[in-house]
Amino acid sequence: PVFMPKGDKGAVFDVPDEYLVERYRPLKDDLASRFGTEERIAVKTITLPDLSLPLQLGRRENFSLFLPHHKKMAARLIEIFMGMRTLEDFISASVYCRDRINPYLFIYALSVAILHRPDTQNLPIPSLTETFPEKFMDSAVFAQVKEETNIVEDSGQRIKIEIPVDYTASNLDIEHRLAYFREDLGINLHHWHWHLVYPTDTSQQIVQKDRRGELFYYMHQQVLARYNFERLSNSLGRVKRLNNWRDPIEEGYFPKLDSLVASRVWPPRFANTRLNDIDREQEQIRFDLQDLERWRDRIYAAIHSGSVIDKDGQSVALTESKGIDILGNMIESSTLSVNRNLYGDLHNLGHTAISFCHDPDNKNLEPFGVMGDTATAMRDPVFYRWHAFIDDIFQEHKNTLPRYTVAQLDYPGIAITGVQLVSQGEQPNIFSTFWEKSDVDLSNGLDFNPRGSVYATFTHLQHSTFRIKITIDNKTGADKIGTVRIFMSPKYDERGLSWSFRDQKNMFIEIDKFVVNLKPKQNTVERLSHQSSVTIPFERSFRNLNQAPQSGQELQRYMFCGCGWPHHMLIPKGTADGYPCELFVMVSNWADDKVEGRGDPVCADAASYCGVRDALYPDKRSMGYPFDRQPRAGVQSLQQFLTPNMRVQDVKIRFRNEYRDPEKSGSLPHRN
Ligand code: CUO
Numbered sequence: 001p002v003f004m005p006k007g008d009k010g011a012v013f014d015v016p017d018e019y020l021v022e023r024y025r026p027l028k029d030d031l032a033s034r035f036g037t038e039e040r041i042a043v044k045t046i047t048l049p050d051l052s053l054p055l056q057l058g059r060r061e062n063f064s065l066f067l068p069h070h071k072k073m074a075a076r077l078i079e080i081f082m083g084m085r086t087l088e089d090f091i092s093a094s095v096y097c098r099d100r101i102n103p104y105l106f107i108y109a110l111s112v113a114i115l116h117r118p119d120t121q122n123l124p125i126p127s128l129t130e131t132f133p134e135k136f137m138d139s140a141v142f143a144q145v146k147e148e149t150n151i152v153e154d155s156g157q158r159i160k161i162e163i164p165v166d167y168t169a170s171n172l173d174i175e176h177r178l179a180y181f182r183e184d185l186g187i188n189l190h191h192w193h194w195h196l197v198y199p200t201d202t203s204q205q206i207v208q209k210d211r212r213g214e215l216f217y218y219m220h221q222q223v224l225a226r227y228n229f230e231r232l233s234n235s236l237g238r239v240k241r242l243n244n245w246r247d248p249i250e251e252g253y254f255p256k257l258d259s260l261v262a263s264r265v266w267p268p269r270f271a272n273t274r275l276n277d278i279d280r281e282q283e284q285i286r287f288d289l290q291d292l293e294r295w296r297d298r299i300y301a302a303i304h305s306g307s308v309i310d311k312d313g314q315s316v317a318l319t320e321s322k323g324i325d326i327l328g329n330m331i332e333s334s335t336l337s338v339n340r341n342l343y344g345d346l347h348n349l350g351h352t353a354i355s356f357c358h359d360p361d362n363k364n365l366e367p368f369g370v371m372g373d374t375a376t377a378m379r380d381p382v383f384y385r386w387h388a389f390i391d392d393i394f395q396e397h398k399n400t401l402p403r404y405t406v407a408q409l410d411y412p413g414i415a416i417t418g419v420q421l422v423s424q425g426e427q428p429n430i431f432s433t434f435w436e437k438s439d440v441d442l443s444n445g446l447d448f449n450p451r452g453s454v455y456a457t458f459t460h461l462q463h464s465t466f467r468i469k470i471t472i473d474n475k476t477g478a479d480k481i482g483t484v485r486i487f488m489s490p491k492y493d494e495r496g497l498s499w500s501f502r503d504q505k506n507m508f509i510e511i512d513k514f515v516v517n518l519k520p521k522q523n524t525v526e527r528l529s530h531q532s533s534v535t536i537p538f539e540r541s542f543r544n545l546n547q548a549p550q551s552g553q554e555l556q557r558y559m560f561c562g563c564g565w566p567h568h569m570l571i572p573k574g575t576a577d578g579y580p581c582e583l584f585v586m587v588s589n590w591a592d593d594k595v596e597g598r599g600d601p602v603c604a605d606a607a608s609y610c611g612v613r614d615a616l617y618p619d620k621r622s623m624g625y626p627f628d629r630q631p632r633a634g635v636q637s638l639q640q641f642l643t644p645n646m647r648v649q650d651v652k653i654r655f656r657n658e659y660r661d662p663e664k665s666g667s668l669p670h671r672n
Contacts (some may be wrong), residue, residue, distance in 0.1 A: 011039035013095055019043065021099045046092045049080045054101050054109075062259060063104035064372040066351040068273070071201040074109050075103065078202045082111035090117065091322065103261050106133050108354045115613075116206050121183055127562065128192055128375055129185055132260075133442045133456070135375045136185050139258035139265065141456055145442060148454050157337040157514050160439060162457040168256055168379075168672070175251055175381045177234040180573070180653040181227065182379050184496070185440065185461055186538070186566025192375040193563040194219060194610060200334035200348070207335050210616045213328025217394045218623035220387050221607045225509045227384050229490060229572040241392055242385035243291050247419070248272035249357070251381040255370050266376070267358050267366050277361035287349055295344035296393075299331060303397045303653055310338040320401050324622065327397055331390060347390050354382055392614040395506070404625075410645045411589045413476035414518065416647040419585050423466040430578060431571045431653040434660045436462035436569075438538060461569040465529050468512075474524045480518040481590035482645075483619070484525065486511040487627065491527050491580040491650065502639055505627040508584065510534055510608050511570065515590055529570065533608045536564030561613075564606025574653025581653060582638065586626065586646040595620050 012032050017025055024031065028029040032040075054077040057063060057070065060066065064070050077097070082089035094110055097624075102111075107128070125212040126584060131135050132224060144161045151158045165614045167182065177215045198212050211426035242249070259266065302308045307315045308326060316338055317324060329336040330343045355372030359365075370376035377383045426432040439455040474480055487508040493499055499507070513533045516525050530537065572579075595616050603613040611617050622628050635641045640650060 005220065011037055011041050013091075014040040014042050015095055016043060016045045018045070019092075019096045020378065021407065041091075043095050044088045044092045046084075046089050046096075048096060049093055051076075051077075051080070051097065051100065054080075054097075057102040057105050059102055059191065059428070060261060061374070062261075062282075062367045062576075063102055063108065063118070063375055064352070064355070064368055065108070065195060065200070065370055066348040066355070067283050067285055068201075069104070069343070074105055074112075074199075075202040077105065077109035078112050078206070079198075081109060081116060082203065082206075087117075091226070093419060104132070108196070111371075112199055112202065112206065115197065118348055125562065128189060129441070132352075132375070133440070134258050134260045135373065136188060136257075137163045137456065138256055140164075140167070141254075142258065142260065145454055145456070147232065151184070158452070158454065158458045159453040163456050163460045168254060173252075178227070178230055180459075181230045181569070182381065182383075182460055184566065184569060186460070187380050187569060188375055190563065190565055190609075191223075191378050193375040197335075197610065197613075197647050198451065199561050200282075200332060203333075204335070208609065209520055210444070211611070213326050213332070213336065213613055214332075214623050215609075215617065216328040216332050217324055217391075221391050221394065221506075221624065222379075222510060222609060224384060224387055224391055225489075225507055226496065226569075226572065228507060229488075229509055232490045232494055233573045233655075235574055239384045241389040241390045242382065243389050243392070245275050245353075248274050249354075249382055251385070253370065253380040253382065255376070255379060257370070257376065259367075262366060267369050269354075269358055269380070269382070273357050275357050278349075278353055278356055278360050280360070280362040282362050285352065287353075289353065291344060292349060295346045298567040299327075299343055299346065299423070300396065301422060303327070303393070303400065306400065306420060308338050309342060311341070318397060318400075321622070323397060323401075324394065327394060331393060344531070347386075350386050351377065353388060398628055399630055401629055403529045404629055406643055409626055409646070411482060411587055411643075411645040413474065413585055414480065414482060414589075415473045415475070415644040416470060416585055416587060417473050417522075418471040419583060419647050419649040421466055421468045421583060421651050422469065426654065428463060429583075429649060429651045431466060431574065431651065432464040432569055433574050433653055433655045434460055434462060434464075434658055436660055436662055438662075460568050461573055462568045462662075463529070466476075467529070468527050468583075470525045470527070471551060472502060472516075472587055473520050473523060474518040474520050474523060477520050478519070479621075482516050482518055482587035483513065483590050483593045484516055485586045485588065485625075487584045488581050488651070489584070491582050498637065499640055501631045501635055504638055505629075505631070508627045509572070511583075513608055516587070516648040518587075530567060532567070532570055534565045534606060535567040535570050536561060536606045537567050540564070548612060561606065561609035562602035563603070565609055571653060574655040576655055576657065578652035578654040581651050583649045583651045584638070584646065585649070588621070588625075588645070593620050627653065631668070 012035050020028060054073045054135055081090060081093060084093050097106055111125045114123050114125050134142065136417040141161055141163055145325060148158050148161065166179070168179055198216065199206060224239065231238060250271060252269055254268040256268045257266045275289060279286045303318065307317045308330065310316050316326065328336060330338055332347050333340055333343065333345045351371050355368035358369065370380050371383060421429045421431065423430060423432050437457050437459050439457050441453045442456050443452065445453045468486065470484065488511055489504055493503065511532060511534065513528065514525060595618055597616070604618065607618050629640055642648065
């Protein structure tokens, strides 16, 4: 029996006997009665699918999207789920698989199928913090959780369990200063969700999404820019590329996560561990560091020659508009790679090499580390070093592209005359950041009885709500439409010196992007923080299925739009003195930005990093525009780069090392 949230009490699937794993059969009625609901959902008997391939992954093993063999099993299972002709059949197939297939693999494939089947628009994907809370928090929490589950919820005696802030390391490890970012639940959920929406290796119909390769580049580039912003806020330099794979990796990481499924701890990586050739029969994976080096060299050679060689030996140009998309798919890589034989699987197998560096040949029967799982990879400092290397390849290509001319940047007749930031409870042009505590319900990821919620409280960064006021002068004498693009970067580099544009352009984090109507003469535009095109509200990252809206568009959003940067991490931490930053605002000509034929988009409100469900990416410009290229001749600084439709406002981020209550702090409203 599987519990389904439905109405007040939920419902239980009425599973045909032959679907139950043998030892559960005698227990059927007893199990079903444990949920305290009379409601039953009938499960139809179907011709059972051939699960031989996905069953190759043991029930207690971990599952990695970076391993080719695991991806093959997932692709097969997704194919089975996608191939079910009706919703009823799909439910039958998933019920049948649930107690047979490896749980991580099952939830992954099921989630991908729900996201992509036309008839599951109103079916919930459970938040991964609910199904597998162990991937997101200190394993010590679960011993306490067990204790709490012995206390009946109605008694009012169940307490919330506090997830400690500093549990993976002490401040002796300087990298630990960034733990609040790396180990943030919302950030890790975003990353898991992004890779759920953009799988690399399943059917063409699912993989082939508008500009997916380019978005792989852009979303990860922005993660790096955000990480570097946080590093500078914490008096650390920008992250160093992991580009010499023969040197030991300086950074260690001890995740302190348990796999509840496997009853195993996630292996740590000691400081100064070396990478090695990988040869593990268990995962059917074998490759040498030399393979990675060969692929890297071929990719660089292709970039420098301006073209790649496809599977038929034909040359395909890396053009100004499409080159980055080709490279994204090739470097990641996905099945859209022009030639996997030649350019390999660089980024994915880099994750794999790092995740197995403690046991490259399975001598010690150890599973992969956190770098092997998209839900946990961002916890590890080495994730950013690896992605800094990957991003550098993309930048190499971007450096070969024509510079934007003034005509490609300017919007003739449109000028920004003022930008002001107003944060609640703060002086003008200052962002305010602080700590906040929020709760997540862990009960769906744990088996206990009687049911009820068990909350864990975690600490995260937060900012006060803010408004950005922009005054725009329209001298064209006609109504115009513009795209407002808001970015922010630290004002100085790690030495406290002004940036050269070349370096600063990679530091800009996107804050918001939206379309405005501009009437002739003066216009005042006001935009609220929670409207950001980058983020989703807290409730959506951690949505609790039992509180889902009952119907309509609200329900759809709630269920599907789990991809998006967590709103509480929109503004970097800053410093107690007020960290100096530059807030950049640009209005570009919408006529050059607009995308035709987008349809009626759902999940369009975190489009900047996630795209739009079932629709084209809503901005025709290269992702990262106007900062995705080297500057035109003569431009050394941001000031020299500006055209009249751009403006830079000096702002500060003031961090207060205190906890605030969400009701009073001005961090609400989270919701849309
Ligand atoms: Cu998102 Cu390396 O791609 O993890």
